Amino acid sequence: MTESTPDRTRVSSWRLLLGNPVTVVSAVLLLVVAIVALAAEWLVPYGINDVDVPNALQGPSGAHWFGTDELGRDVLSRVLVAVQASMQVAVASVAFAVIVGVSIGVVAGYRGGWTDAIVMRVVDVMFAFPVLLLALAIVAILGPGVTTTMLAIGVVYTPIFARVARASTLSVRVEPYVAVSRAMGTGHGYILARHVLPNIAGPLIVQTSLSLAFAILSEAALSFLGLGIQPPEPSLGRMIFDSQGFVTLAWWMAVFPGAAIFLIVVAFNLFGDGLRDVLDPKQRTMAEARRQQ
Template sequence: MTQPPVAEKPDRPPSSEEAPVASERTSAWRLVLANKVTLGGLVVLVVVVLAAIFGRWLAPYGINDVDVTNALAPPSAAHWFGTDELGRDVFSRVLVSARVSILVGLVSVSFALVAGVVVGLLAGFFGGKLDAIVMRCADVLFAFPVLLLALAIVAVLGPGLPTAMLAIGIVYTPIFARVVRASTLGVREEPFVKASVSIGASSGLILRRHILPNITGPIIVQTSLSLAFAILSEAALSFLGLGVQPPDPSWGRMLFDARGFLGTAWWMSVFPGLAIFLTVLAFNLVGDGLRDVLDPRHRTAIEARRVK
């Protein structure tokens, strides 16, 4: 797996003194909803989240209900996505597996977000030796493909869902750190930051009130992109037998179980594969839409087109 993309660093959003009156500009939320591609991604994400929350109640069968008399049954009215080699309903397992993917994405990316933002803020604001150390450590981690590094961490700590979440969180931390550092370097040279330093404001106050609010744009975009690749990484780890362990289902684990039935029971691999594809695509579409809205250059062009 190649290194996931790092969000483009948008220009610094204008400060409160520079921002135009809200009534004169289209709200960011309306611009996002006006983009049909982004709106389609949001709809898919809403469906996935609802499946993650209510999947166990919506599933027509138990995820581990074995019915050997219906093993490898093709899609039908009774089993919409067919059954697997043990007669378990594939639709129910795909539906419930959404919870695993969303949980892994949220937990691992939250870990990377908090750690990366803290490290990136400190490195970008204070610079010097701290910045050099942080960037050299990030460079070392960037030298390894994400999946390979995650595999190494899981090999040391042992397989399982908690270990997979920790491994994914660790490998995505330097991505957030680099994005936040780059944004912080630009904002710290702004006059309002230098003015705060000159009057003796504490570093913590400056970071909280002036730096962090002005770099939320690239952080939000990077979060949406990282969620997509975290879900993909979990699926890869589970496919290799290092993530979710049986009998619990996950999309990656279902692909692993289907590897011996590609020619006889295509539905066992197609439907969990489509679930992964659509979820990752939806996160990427939403990330692209947020980037366009939060980047002042893109947003100005979008508003100009809307006016025409």
């Protein structure tokens, strides 16, 4: 018995994905980040707000791997909890953007006509604003906080998913199998769920990975400006802001939070590139050709 085509494609996709060492390393790093995000409370060696002034500004050591800050708080513990908070904000905000943006984009692309024109003009107006500037405006109006940060980042990334979903839907809706389903009298909801969404999932998955990276950066930027996660809850951006007056005395206060942001963002971007090589037909063909050389 021969292996079916979908099974062969699935196996080939996994081989292609696992055959890229950069993608594998980024996936392992993201797995570690996910574990930290889920279990930070059990991993921290000290309380995140345990003040120990006599041991303030101590360098990395066996007792404090990442050193201590200006109040003697353990930097490692605060970085772990800050990574958890950043991931929670990123996942929640991108999930909001995916749900709202994909819904808008699919409806606009599938319906076409005046619906597409009106919806996409609104999306274009939102897309015209710089991401961080629009997020700052939303937070300034609603007030700083975790919930507001999630909402602000989710709103600014919604147009991106709307445009990706619309572009993919426009190409799928003219496929023969969609025309046949319409001719048979199949409902629009069934066509969208059975034919459209599965066939536009690839670009959306890649965009989700990339948007998570930029959501981490956006959250860090808002917290750095004092408009994101509020003290005493630690955040990576706020930790970097607090370290400005101690750069020459305690480099570790800025380096370790900055390194955490850098590693998470790079991992999401590299993993997204690896997914694109598998899910994009053109990129997949090029990757398979390189692998056979």
